Amino acid sequence: MSTDILRFATAGSVDDGKSTLIGRLLFDSKSIFEDQLDAVERTSRGRGEEQTNLALLTDGLRAEREQGITIDVAYRYFATPRRTFIIADTPGHIQYTRNMVTGASTSDLAIILVDARKGLQEQSRRHAFLTTLLQVPHLVLAVNKMDLVDYSQERFEEIKQEFSAFATKLDVSDLTFIPMSALHGDNVVDRSINMPWYDGPSLLHHLEHVHIASDRNLIDARFPVQYVIRPHRAADPELHDYRGYAGQVAGGVFKRGDEIMHLPSGLTTRVAKILTPDGELDEAFPPMSVTMLLEDEIDISRGDMLCRHNNQPEVSQDIDAMVCWMSEARKLTPRSRLLIKHTTRTAKVLVRDLLYRLDVNTLHRDEDATDLSLNEIGRVSLRSTQPLFADEYKENRLTGGFILIDEGTNATVGAGMIVHAD
Template identity: 80%
Template sequence: MDILRFATAGSVDDGKSTLIGRLLFDSKAIFEDQLEAVERTSRDRGTEYTDLSLLTDGLRAEREQGITIDVAYRYFATPKRKFIIADTPGHIQYTRNMVTGASTADLAIILIDARKGVLEQSRRHAFLTTLLRVPHLVLAVNKMDLVDYAEERFEEIREEFTSFASKLNAADLTFIPISALHGDNVVSRSENMPWYQGSSLLHHLENVHIASDRNLVDVRFPVQYVIRPHNATSQDLHDYRGYAGQVAGGVLKPGDEVTHLPSGLSTRISAIDTFDGPVEEAFPPMSVTLRLEDDIDISRGDMICRPHNQPAAAQEIEAMVCWMADTTKLQSRSKLVIKHTTRTARALVRDLQYRLDVNTLHRDESATALGLNEIGRVSLRVTQPLFVDDYARNRLTGGFILIDEATNGTVGAGMIVDAR
């Protein structure tokens, strides 16, 4: 069974947490004691229905204020697929949390209140998901019960959002009218909207094709760890040398010719090992150990690729950066640590080209710094070459994080636009 990672986003009180609670409840993915606790809390509040949003809003501040602050991860499965949900906040001051949750997502669900229509926050969330290259986008028009399940209202919102999405790079866009509170079109088709001929939300999640979203053309294998048993008892283990990591792109098979970076030396794969034993091929996002025919000096942070298909070995990087620190700002001459795949280096901010208004898409070229939750295009100079691809080509080798040298805290996330 494959795994679908999806993130939810939307304006405040659009029903994100209720939708996830409904998915968990209707797919029988919650325990009886959890349900009893939610029902008890709902009764204490005097609500006439079970508040399913309590299943995800775990922080006390979230429950008290009725908003989502942190990224809440939930897991459930159906006979067809496993799911990892990232419930991300809607507030603009938690943009960094949304970027974190959506950065690894295969699909994003943007909720829109059928009464309010497409808001500024809705457009901001759509832009962020396309900036992060989330391959599939679902626009869930929620609270259809409050507009009498009107087809006309749903079509108005669809036309307005489609017009806005034409300015973005949204590859796969799906519209589904739902009522998370009552379960309409969430797990099963709704009898209240006979005019809607599409699938329910869960059916779409179960069947959306994600295998081709990953880059299976460009072989990229960042080395994370060199496995060399020193206390081996058998001769076979004593001579064992393997290179462990997660496949970031392409398909690897025993016998394939590969090149090691930065040395440029070529060899062939002799075997591919996993925890469950040898395999005949490896592809994203598998974690494997490669054994090579020749002894090459390989260490953590190095890259294994194809001889005639190599990433750029770059020290000059242009990237879109989301700043996540509330105590410092990103500005010219800032010195930071950059972590790209398994490689770590020091970086100098050469220039802030512009700050982007994620609500209007306006570029402020007069900006001199990026503050908390702000996004801009930045030029970096790195102390040693990083083996990178454009983020649009490969999200794993095109993304990085920035770390404060003094606190060792993550202060920024970047998406590479150009490198040389």
């Protein structure tokens, strides 16, 4: 059995049942402890509720919510014999667009919840747009609360049709519709007997079987160097000349003996060894973290890139990108000076121009916009003080994504997706 990891994000408007859905997944997959369940049952009884309120499993932040504290992304973990899952539970409200971007940026799949009674809301469309902007490869539209519309096939088909029409404007590569009731467990872990007309999988079955290996870029070899390992004054004579380059493989496959090229120098050499804490490997691929030893001595530092001579990223100081602005304290304006962290390289950047601000709800481009405020998204052209080794975000999310940092406060103020590098 493969036990690979699936990262997925959940999004939905307030009260669409996200907490109940996650609670149901944890409960029915037996991923919670008995004392947690006892506490939830006691609280439910204390509130006079007839059945156990599974939403309480994930609503530990409720007290903070009531005090008006900004909610960040909550990560939860559970596993079945087939897969390990990491859930990014992202807040639904428009003021938390930045949290949604944070949670979805590393996800393999996104679940957008829709209340069967209300149908598609503005927020459902916004969440769908954000997941496609972030190139999340798999999208599930979970039509929840089907018990409240008498498990109506007609209602489900109506919502499915409406969303399919909207999805034609987006770049959706894999879209699945599942009717469910998280409260009663219909089609969450087990198939529902209340909807015999639905012949697709339950949500958990889909999560366990969705094919994610091919989502990773295994063609463009990219290894951003994170750390140079050079044991000083090694007692062991064999380690005197040891120089290892540690990092995470961001794309492609690296094998022992492969010819590789170093950027920015353009020099070529071969892979001598690929090491991990568990020993030596013949090959490495995303998202493995490894240390590479090379046959020749090249001056390599953090922020440099190893790639193939005939398959290089763009080496550029000028990039166009979609940026989600995440700062309340300041706006993004032309001529702003910031830091960019792209793979393992950090450099200063100047915002050369704001090309347009995007209305996430209508997809309208405002080309007269003069700034981006908190949670707004726009297309920006940037100039960095050092060349970046970049791919387009749609080709590689690791070498195509970056964050922007305020030099003064060191706070992350933006997240970007490279559209084009000159």
